[in-house]
Amino acid sequence: MAAEIPPLVFMRGITKRFLGVKANDAIDFDVRPGEVHTLLGENGAGKSTLMNVLCGLYKPDGGEIEIEGELRRFRTPRDAIAAGIGMVHQHFMLVPAQTVWENMVLGLDALPQVLPRKDIVRRIEEISERYALRVDPLAPVWQLSIGEQQRVAILKALYRQARILVLDEPTAVLIPQEIQSLFATIRQMRGEGHGIVFISHKLDEVLAVSDRISILRKGKKIGTFAAVGVTKEKLAEMMVGRQVFFNGAPPTTERGPVFLAVRDLVVRGERGNIAVQGVSLELRQKEIFGLAGVAGNGQLELCEAMVGLRGSESGDVLVQGREMGNASPRAFLDRGVAYIPEDRKGTGLVPSMNIRENVVLRKYWKKPFARGRWFIDWEVAAGHTGRLVERFGVITPGLGIPIRALSGGNLQKLMLARELSDNPKAIIAVQPTWGLDVGATEYVRERLLEQRDRGAAVFLVSEDLEELLALSDRLAVIHQGRIMGITKNPRALSEEDLGLLMAGTSLEDVLRGREERGDAPLPGPLRDPGTFFAGDGAAQKKAFRAEGGEGRTPWA
Amino acid sequence: MEMLVPILAAAVRSGTPILYATLGEILTERSGILNLGLEGLMLVGAFTGFSVASGTGNAWLGIAAAFLSGCLLALVHAFLCITGRANQVVSGLALTMFGTGLSSLLGRGFIGETILGIGGMTIPLLSEIPVLGPTFFDQDPLVYLSYGLAVFLTWFLWSTRAGLALRAVGDAPRVVDAMGLSSTRLRYLYTVIGGGIVAVGGAYMSVVYTKMWGDLMTAGRGWIAVALVIFAIWHPLRAVGGAYLFGGVGALQLRIQAAGTSIPAPLLLMLPYVFTIFVLFVISVRKGKGILLGAPASLGQPYHREERD
Numbered sequence: 001m002a003a004e005i006p007p008l009v010f011m012r013g014i015t016k017r018f019l020g021v022k023a024n025d026a027i028d029f030d031v032r033p034g035e036v037h038t039l040l041g042e043n044g045a046g047k048s049t050l051m052n053v054l055c056g057l058y059k060p061d062g063g064e065i066e067i068e069g070e071l072r073r074f075r076t077p078r079d080a081i082a083a084g085i086g087m088v089h090q091h092f093m094l095v096p097a098q099t100v101w102e103n104m105v106l107g108l109d110a111l112p113q114v115l116p117r118k119d120i121v122r123r124i125e126e127i128s129e130r131y132a133l134r135v136d137p138l139a140p141v142w143q144l145s146i147g148e149q150q151r152v153a154i155l156k157a158l159y160r161q162a163r164i165l166v167l168d169e170p171t172a173v174l175i176p177q178e179i180q181s182l183f184a185t186i187r188q189m190r191g192e193g194h195g196i197v198f199i200s201h202k203l204d205e206v207l208a209v210s211d212r213i214s215i216l217r218k219g220k221k222i223g224t225f226a227a228v229g230v231t232k233e234k235l236a237e238m239m240v241g242r243q244v245f246f247n248g249a250p251p252t253t254e255r256g257p258v259f260l261a262v263r264d265l266v267v268r269g270e271r272g273n274i275a276v277q278g279v280s281l282e283l284r285q286k287e288i289f290g291l292a293g294v295a296g297n298g299q300l301e302l303c304e305a306m307v308g309l310r311g312s313e314s315g316d317v318l319v320q321g322r323e324m325g326n327a328s329p330r331a332f333l334d335r336g337v338a339y340i341p342e343d344r345k346g347t348g349l350v351p352s353m354n355i356r357e358n359v360v361l362r363k364y365w366k367k368p369f370a371r372g373r374w375f376i377d378w379e380v381a382a383g384h385t386g387r388l389v390e391r392f393g394v395i396t397p398g399l400g401i402p403i404r405a406l407s408g409g410n411l412q413k414l415m416l417a418r419e420l421s422d423n424p425k426a427i428i429a430v431q432p433t434w435g436l437d438v439g440a441t442e443y444v445r446e447r448l449l450e451q452r453d454r455g456a457a458v459f460l461v462s463e464d465l466e467e468l469l470a471l472s473d474r475l476a477v478i479h480q481g482r483i484m485g486i487t488k489n490p491r492a493l494s495e496e497d498l499g500l501l502m503a504g505t506s507l508e509d510v511l512r513g514r515e516e517r518g519d520a521p522l523p524g525p526l527r528d529p530g531t532f533f534a535g536d537g538a539a540q541k542k543a544f545r546a547e548g549g550e551g552r553t554p555w556a
Numbered sequence: 557m558e559m560l561v562p563i564l565a566a567a568v569r570s571g572t573p574i575l576y577a578t579l580g581e582i583l584t585e586r587s588g589i590l591n592l593g594l595e596g597l598m599l600v601g602a603f604t605g606f607s608v609a610s611g612t613g614n615a616w617l618g619i620a621a622a623f624l625s626g627c628l629l630a631l632v633h634a635f636l637c638i639t640g641r642a643n644q645v646v647s648g649l650a651l652t653m654f655g656t657g658l659s660s661l662l663g664r665g666f667i668g669e670t671i672l673g674i675g676g677m678t679i680p681l682l683s684e685i686p687v688l689g690p691t692f693f694d695q696d697p698l699v700y701l702s703y704g705l706a707v708f709l710t711w712f713l714w715s716t717r718a719g720l721a722l723r724a725v726g727d728a729p730r731v732v733d734a735m736g737l738s739s740t741r742l743r744y745l746y747t748v749i750g751g752g753i754v755a756v757g758g759a760y761m762s763v764v765y766t767k768m769w770g771d772l773m774t775a776g777r778g779w780i781a782v783a784l785v786i787f788a789i790w791h792p793l794r795a796v797g798g799a800y801l802f803g804g805v806g807a808l809q810l811r812i813q814a815a816g817t818s819i820p821a822p823l824l825l826m827l828p829y830v831f832t833i834f835v836l837f838v839i840s841v842r843k844g845k846g847i848l849l850g851a852p853a854s855l856g857q858p859y860h861r862e863e864r865d
Binding site: 056077095096 | 716717718721723724727731733734735736737853
């Protein structure tokens with residue numbers, strides 16, 4: 001063993017506590033030049049904390065960091081950047097209001113005080129050419145798609161001549177095609193001798209891209225393995241600490257009547273833009289209707305309109321055939337529509353109120369919780385809450401504590417307890433497993449399937465294609481507020497096909513592409529034009545006019 | 557046209573204190589700190605400027621002292637809001653009350669006194685341009701300084717490295733920290749300098765405009781400036797137009813009174829404030845187009861680097 005090259009990074013015995021909880025407990029981690037070293041673990045296992053220590057954002061309570069064999073102490077991110085560490089955070093760390101080139105040079109000392117814009121733009125173009133990371137340096141970041149923003153974040157690290165790149169859950173927000181091009185970029189950087197830390201909890205991706213894999217669980221390192229020769233099942237078991245089964249749910253055999261329908265719905269978003277552009281769909285009882293799409297394509301606005309939280313510009317929502325107009329959320333609730341919103345601590349629950357109060361929030365005016373016209377019967381409420389907490393397995397020190405003290409999984413269980421306990425006829429669930437660990441995710445999925453089998457119409461909005469393909473009986477894809485297509489047979493579609501639809505490729509082009517590639521023709525029901533159809537043309541035309549569009553509609 | 561010139565010139569002059577206050581607050585708010593203490597800062601600036609000018613006989617020294625007094629008071633706000641992560645609205649309101657009371661208390665002995673102050677300075681050639689000349693270039697040095705300041709701040713914000721960091725910290729302090737700068741240091745810096753500039757606006761009232769000290773002499777101009785920052789969408793050059801618009805409403809109101817009308821004087825005096833409410837109303841109705849993009853995204857929100865979000 002002569003003259004071994006020292007690793008680019010060597011983190012030794014890193015410990016970091018938050019309010020007494022050990023988020024990292026004596027973790028060793030190293031990255032060699034020209035390798036992809038994956039950090040695998042569930043949410044809350046301590047992956048991001050470890051990387052925030054590496055990039056100088058957190059000060060470790062114990063342990064040391066060596067860069068190319070040299071002991072370093074990072075007091076601020078500046079030190080880490082100077083040592084060649086480039087972090088691509090999960091939330092990218094970009095200033096949305098500023099342009100790409102401005103984001104690129106923020107905080108760079110090597111530049112003159114008056115910024116040489118032309119030189120910067122040229123340099124960005126050089127690097128983006130070399131790594132095939134296409135972006136417009138003059139575009140403001142908020143106008144870019146999520147995939148483009150990620151390219152900017154990677155470029156930013158390369159612009160700073162980072163030798164070690166940390167990619168924190170880079171695939172969570174990408175469509176399959178974008179993931180492939182990200183992997184190509186990662187392989188190129190690896191080939192040039194960069195060290196890459198890849199963070200993820202998606203096992204297929206991890207196996208596809210890694211050289212070595214380190215597994216974290218509850219703040220501790222379980223071990224480090226070569227990617228060759230490990231199986232998905234083995235990794236999952238080490239990550240979760242028990243055996244996990246990868247099985248999709250059996251699809252429903254019989255679908256019930258239409259319960260909730262949306263007709264030519266046009267809804268405005270927060271910024272006054274038209275977020276939902278003439279959507280029509282029907283939710284039937286005894287089915288899970290999935291909606292795939294990249295975040296911010298109108299899903300949220302559509303769901304809010306479907307439960308009465310957001311008024312519509314035109315079109316209508318019908319519950320059991322009855323037009324709801326712009327009825328209040330309570331009117332929807334009274335007709336049996338439950339809502340599981342994306343932000344549990346905002347729209348869903350009130351963080352400063354206790355469990356009891358949060359549970360009765362959706363029905364305190366009704367018997368038996370109402371006592372007379374003005375009061376609430378807290379004893380009845382407590383009894384009811386106690387039963388729910390037990391039935392749904394919410395772990396809590398007491399019913400009187402503010403719910404902000406609960407973990408994400410327990411919050412979601414509480415949400416489900418409140419929304420599902422009255423046997424709703426329709427459930428609108430937005431990203432119900434987002435940010436949950438494997439156990440809680442399994443639990444939530446089981447509850448949704450249970451509700452479907454009981455006869456409820458479930459509308460499931462998710463960015464997790466795996467989840468949608470596993471649970472949905474029917475699946476629609478939304479892009480820029482328009483339905484790109486609806487299929488009765490989601491499992492026949494590949495993730496790539498869905499990715500193209502999510503990126504805005506028309507259904508015709510996707511089908512043509514399949515033929516050209518010589519893929520197997522889509523099976524049975526998909527060929528039937530009645531079951532896989534593009535969104536309603538007339539409604540889209542109307543939305544186009546409402547937006548001020550003139551002449552021929554581009555998609556007609 | 558000839559008749560209009562005195563009104564336009566008066567609009568610029570009475571708009572100048574508002575302009576300083578607005579520019580100072582734009583600087584502060586661009587860093588993400590909301591300072592509602594403008595009225596207090598202006599009053600303290602007006603008093604400090606006047607008393608130092610009166611004591612030393614040097615009006616420029618008065619302006620400099622006013623700047624420092626504003627910095628000092630804004631430092632209190634910065635400490636409470638950045639280090640103490642206090643509610644910025646409450647801290648700002650407290651600052652207004654404190655500044656109002658302090659200037660009233662200390663200023664009692666100066667009531668009725670007058671100083672030479674800073675006189676006019678006509679700029680040759682430029683002042684001979686018809687209408688524009690007498691409006692903009694037959695003024696005093698501090699008016700010219702305010703033009704320079706607005707242009708400088710615009711250049712600073714969009715052309716320099718430091719300006720880039722300032723805009724970034726108001727939008728995304730976490731990003732700024734991740735990029736190796738200190739959000740805390742930047743916020744302190746611009747809150748303090750911004751406060752100084754606001755106080756110069758107050759000093760302009762006492763040292764240049766009226767050349768005397770009067771209790772509560774800023775009469776709500778600080779609040780107008782708070783509204784103007786929104787009106788200007790946090791842009792220094794748009795603040796110039798806005799400040800003169802408000803200055804013009806004030807100047808016009810005086811002319812109408814002087815011309816003698818049947819409209820009661822208190823109603824006319826209300827004009828600038830009614831106009832402020834009107835402008836804010838129009839902006840909030842039109843909200844969603846440019847406004848949301850101009851506002852620093854993290855304005856008013858306390859931030860701590862190691863807090864998990």
